[in-house]
Amino acid sequence: MIEGMVIAGIATGANDGYIYVRAEYPKAVARLTLAIEQATELGLLGDNILGTNFSFKMHINRGAGAFVCGEGSALTASIEGKRGMPRTKPPRTVEHGLFDKPTVLNNVETYANVSTIINKGSEWFKKIGTENSTGTKTFALTGNIQNAGLIEVPMGTTLREVIFDIGGGVRDGGEFKAVQIGGPSGGCLTEEHFDLPLDFDSLSKVGAIIGSGGLVVMDQKTCMVEVARFFMDFTQKESCGKCVPCREGTKRMLEILNRIVDGKGEDGDIELLKELGEAISKTALCGLGKTAAGPVLSTIKYFENEYKAHIYDKKCPAGACQKLKTITIDPELCKGCSKCARNCPVNAIKGEIKKPFVIDQKLCIKCGACLSNCPFKAIKEM
Amino acid sequence: MTAFDYTVLDRAIEQFGNKESSLIAILQYAQEHYRYLPKEVFPYLSKKLGISEARIYGVATFYENFSLEQKGKYVIKVCDGTACHVRHSVPILEALRKELGLSEEKKTTDDLMFTVETVACLGACSSAPAITLNNEIYPTMTPEKAVALVKSLKENA
Ligand code: SF4
Numbered sequence: 001m002i003e004g005m006v007i008a009g010i011a012t013g014a015n016d017g018y019i020y021v022r023a024e025y026p027k028a029v030a031r032l033t034l035a036i037e038q039a040t041e042l043g044l045l046g047d048n049i050l051g052t053n054f055s056f057k058m059h060i061n062r063g064a065g066a067f068v069c070g071e072g073s074a075l076t077a078s079i080e081g082k083r084g085m086p087r088t089k090p091p092r093t094v095e096h097g098l099f100d101k102p103t104v105l106n107n108v109e110t111y112a113n114v115s116t117i118i119n120k121g122s123e124w125f126k127k128i129g130t131e132n133s134t135g136t137k138t139f140a141l142t143g144n145i146q147n148a149g150l151i152e153v154p155m156g157t158t159l160r161e162v163i164f165d166i167g168g169g170v171r172d173g174g175e176f177k178a179v180q181i182g183g184p185s186g187g188c189l190t191e192e193h194f195d196l197p198l199d200f201d202s203l204s205k206v207g208a209i210i211g212s213g214g215l216v217v218m219d220q221k222t223c224m225v226e227v228a229r230f231f232m233d234f235t236q237k238e239s240c241g242k243c244v245p246c247r248e249g250t251k252r253m254l255e256i257l258n259r260i261v262d263g264k265g266e267d268g269d270i271e272l273l274k275e276l277g278e279a280i281s282k283t284a285l286c287g288l289g290k291t292a293a294g295p296v297l298s299t300i301k302y303f304e305n306e307y308k309a310h311i312y313d314k315k316c317p318a319g320a321c322q323k324l325k326t327i328t329i330d331p332e333l334c335k336g337c338s339k340c341a342r343n344c345p346v347n348a349i350k351g352e353i354k355k356p357f358v359i360d361q362k363l364c365i366k367c368g369a370c371l372s373n374c375p376f377k378a379i380k381e382m
Numbered sequence: 383m384t385a386f387d388y389t390v391l392d393r394a395i396e397q398f399g400n401k402e403s404s405l406i407a408i409l410q411y412a413q414e415h416y417r418y419l420p421k422e423v424f425p426y427l428s429k430k431l432g433i434s435e436a437r438i439y440g441v442a443t444f445y446e447n448f449s450l451e452q453k454g455k456y457v458i459k460v461c462d463g464t465a466c467h468v469r470h471s472v473p474i475l476e477a478l479r480k481e482l483g484l485s486e487e488k489k490t491t492d493d494l495m496f497t498v499e500t501v502a503c504l505g506a507c508s509s510a511p512a513i514t515l516n517n518e519i520y521p522t523m524t525p526e527k528a529v530a531l532v533k534s535l536k537e538n539a
């Protein structure tokens with residue numbers, strides 16, 4: 001990667017390179033620091049590299065916890081010591097980038113490929129992968145998967161190979177439900193996509209992106225509405241607040257999703273989510289806003305029934321949403337000790353000592369206080 | 383009150399350079415030392431770096447990692463990144479908050495012993511769900527293990 005950046009420096013006439021890393025990855029920061037030190041000692045970085053008149057210095061900037069800094073203009077603002085907010089383009093970063101100078105900005109993975117391509121030739125590189133997506137791609141395979149970790153595969157490898165051959169299938173004998181690809185701005189893929197080659201063209205056809213290269217596998221116990229809510233919660237918090245559609249739109253979408261998982265979904269919510277999602281995607285300034293609705297729109301596309309079950313039947317088919325569970329007392333096991341009734345914060349449990357107690361479902365707020373308190377395990381959650 | 387130790391800031395400026403682009407690195411350095419950003423930091427850096435206090439405050443509040451409030455002796459970060467979330471990080475967070483009487487709004491105990499916060503990915507996704515205690519990673523956590531950890535810290539305190 002360092003070599004790749006130096007080559008880019010020679011190609012563009014740049015003398016300074018900056019690596020932006022999340023501060024949450026201290027090991028990566030330590031390794032990069034060491035690598036830069038070693039390269040400098042060997043004369044591969046710094047002044048007059050290998051006795052030539054080319055000099056190149058490398059700096060590490062640790063992020064301070066702002067997702068939007070993955071966006072080019074926000075990233076440069078952050079390196080300049082400012083708030084990481086995107087700006088309108090053009091001018092693009094290549095014309096007007098870091099410290100107002102033309103800047104070439106690439107992903108770490110891209111630079112890491114440069115020296116291999118130069119050594120082995122572009123023909124060799126193009127032999128790997130597919131016609132329009134050449135080379136290899138690293139993915140972070142995680143979630144409910146047997147073998148989690150970082151993998152590097154040729155572009156165009158199918159989802160089935162990745163999940164089953166490499167990943168060893170769903171962990172703990174679970175059943176596959178979906179895989180979220182491309183991080184919080186990506187979308188989900190389901191069983192019907194098992195034979196889909198993972199490359200740019202095929203993914204964009206089904207409305208997904210490679211994005212961050214994250215592949216999070218979800219089993220049948222994962223609620224897709226809750227997952228969409230989770231991503232929206234993240235993007236809403238990470239919205240920099242500069243433009244209205246993203247700042248307000250993500251908030252409103254999150255409110256609706258929160259309502260749905262809390263069992264307060266209403267008729268028309270799905271349509272409203274779609275409408276808002278499409279409006280934000282069309283009008284937001286930067287990539288964060290443009291893709292914010294991705295997880296919601298794609299889960300609605302593939303799992304609309306789950307949304308409907310939450311909204312109309314007040315049920316979570318995956319059994320994951322706490323507020324949609326039914327908590328009952330098994331009369332066979334209940335000894336009538338009244339401990340549950342004393343622990344219930346809303347007095348929803350009534351009964352006579354030594355006789356089975358009953359939960360009034362209308363009053364129950366599904367907090368689970370009784371559940372952990374029953375000495376006889378008579379309380380069940382469904 | 384003992385006098386405020388400005389030498390930390392001087393050292394940071396020395397190391398990263400007296401320029402606006404060093405601001406984030408300087409604030410990070412300061413936070414590592416004071417464990418939050420005390421209010422004294424702002425006028426001092428403003429004068430030294432020639433940037434307005436408002437500008438510095440803007441940066442300090444924009445980025446999630448900076449805290450203007452004092453943190454506990456033990457800072458526990460529960461990862462709620464995607465990989466940890468689908469492997470049930472939320473029950474861990476809830477168990478810790480319950481054990482320490484904390485909530486989403488109240489992140490630090492009154493005795494300044496514990497802070498519980500969330501973070502989006504610690505880079506330990508393959509050992510999800512993960513938490514960190516003062517930056518040390520504890521992999522494959524459960525609510526029980528997390529509570530036991532807090533209890534043992536309390537006992538040794
Ligand atoms: S889309 Fe969102 S993150 Fe991007 S500039 Fe607008 S408010 Fe900021």
Ligand code: FES
Pocket residue numbers: 461462463464465466467502503504505506507508510511512
């Ligand atoms: S999501 Fe928790 S460590 Fe990556």
